[in-house]
Amino acid sequence: MESKVTKKPVVLLDMDGVIADFIAKLLRVYNERWGATFTSADVTHYEFYECFPKEVAKRLYDIFNEPGFFRDLPLVDGAKEMVEKMLTFGCEVELCTSPSSAPLVKTGHYALNANCAKDKVEWVHEHFPELGNNITMTRRKQLLQADFLVDDSHGNIEKWVAAHQGNGSVGILVAQPWNEQLSLSYPLSTRRVQLRDVPAAIEVQTNLAH
Numbered sequence: 001m002e003s004k005v006t007k008k009p010v011v012l013l014d015m016d017g018v019i020a021d022f023i024a025k026l027l028r029v030y031n032e033r034w035g036a037t038f039t040s041a042d043v044t045h046y047e048f049y050e051c052f053p054k055e056v057a058k059r060l061y062d063i064f065n066e067p068g069f070f071r072d073l074p075l076v077d078g079a080k081e082m083v084e085k086m087l088t089f090g091c092e093v094e095l096c097t098s099p100s101s102a103p104l105v106k107t108g109h110y111a112l113n114a115n116c117a118k119d120k121v122e123w124v125h126e127h128f129p130e131l132g133n134n135i136t137m138t139r140r141k142q143l144l145q146a147d148f149l150v151d152d153s154h155g156n157i158e159k160w161v162a163a164h165q166g167n168g169s170v171g172i173l174v175a176q177p178w179n180e181q182l183s184l185s186y187p188l189s190t191r192r193v194q195l196r197d198v199p200a201a202i203e204v205q206t207n208l209a210h
C-alpha cells in the first residue's frame with residue numbers, strides 16, 4: 001500500500017514586530033530619557049525614523065544599537081500561543097530576523113551589529129527555547145525558500161513572494177499600523193492577518209495545497 005507522506009509546512013518567522021515588541025521598548029527608553037510621550041500609534045511607517053524629526057530619529061538609532069537593547073524586548077501579546085499553535089499543527093518554524101547594522105569603528109563599513117545578534121539569540125533561548133537552534137539571521141530573506149514567510153515588513157513580504165510564489169509559497173503580512181495602508185502586489189500569494197490568526201491562515205493554506 002502506498003503510504004501518504006504529509007509534508008510539514010516550513011515557516012520563516014520574523015521576530016521584531018511579530019513576536020518581539022521592538023517599538024514598545026524603543027519608545028519607552030526614549031520617553032524615559034528625553035521626557036517625551038511617543039506611543040506606537042506615532043509609528044505609521046516601517047522605516048520608523050521617518051515618523052520623527054531628524055534629531056529624534058538619530059537618538060532612536062543610537063538607542064537600539066546599544067549593547068543589550070534587544071536582550072529584553074517584551075514579548076508581543078499572543079506570540080507564545082501563536083507559536084505553540086503552529087508547532088502543534090506540525091509546522092517547522094525557523095526564526096528569521098535581520099539584525100541591525102552599524103558602521104564598524106575601524107573601517108566604517110556597515111556590518112551586522114554583533115551585540116544585536118547575541119542579544120537576539122539569548123532572547124530566543126529565554127522565550128522560545130524549543131526554537132533555540134532554529135535561528136537564521138539575514139537582511140536578505142528572499143534568499144530563503146520555505147512555504148511561508150510571516151513578517152510585519154511589507155517590503156520583506158513583497159520581495160520574498162516575488163522570489164518564491166512560483167513554488168506555491170505564501171507571504172503572511174502581520175497586521176501593524178506601519179503596513180496598513182500598503183497594497184499587495186501578489187494578492188493570491190499574500191495574506192494580511194492579525195497575529196492571532198496566523199496559525200489558522202497557515203492551516204487553511206496547507207490543507208488547500210494537499
Ligand SMILES: [Mg+2]
Binds near residue numbers: 015017018152
Ligand atoms: Mg519585523
